[in-house]
Amino acid sequence: EVQLVESGGGLVQPGGSLKLSCAASGFSFSDSPMHWVRQASGKGLEWVGRIRSRSNFYATVYAASLKGRFTISRDDSKNTAYLQMNSLKIEDTAMYYCTRAYCSGTSCYLAFDHWGLGTLVTVSS
């Protein structure tokens, strides 16, 4: 069974940093592109960014609105993806989800088939 479990959320002051983790199990993590998505209270989902697999050079891409403050990484030996968040702003307060790109057979698609339950990040003084 595919499982994604986020952790590391909490309360942080504006300007602070936080590193989220996403522990994966039940699938070939090292072959899977992994994404982060967030949702502020009462708002819709917002795509944060993505990291590809080793065979794709761990390429990362981010939502332009983040302006370089967030960094996604992964440790395939630990089946874990990370989201490093720096210079946090009040508007970064949200539930953060990791999700896996939908892959079937040898093809991966521009969609997300498994999600974690999220970890809550609150940015407040």
Place this chain on the structure above:
Amino acid sequence: QSALTQPPSASGSPGQSVTISCTGTSSDVGGYNYVSWYQRHPGKAPKLMIYEVSKRPSGVPDRFFGSKSGNTASLTVSGLQAEDEADYYCCSYAGSNNYVFGTGTKVTVL
């Protein structure tokens, strides 16, 4: 990148159909056939219902139908069942390896 526009709510009686729209621009919905739809029940993780506009992953009932015309994608749920009551989100590829989600629609089964 602005969020895709969805109606806040939609409803239907059991057995009826409900259609949810998802309006974007030529830079996202209209420019690519990479629209996906997600169902989310309270406290649960989102579930992929449709990908590439109209394709269903294994296990998704054929009561769920996706389509697209111009800059607007749609999800139709036919034969509404109580378990279909949930929030639904669309998502579109927006070029340059970016994605944009919809604002979300709460579907109520009357």
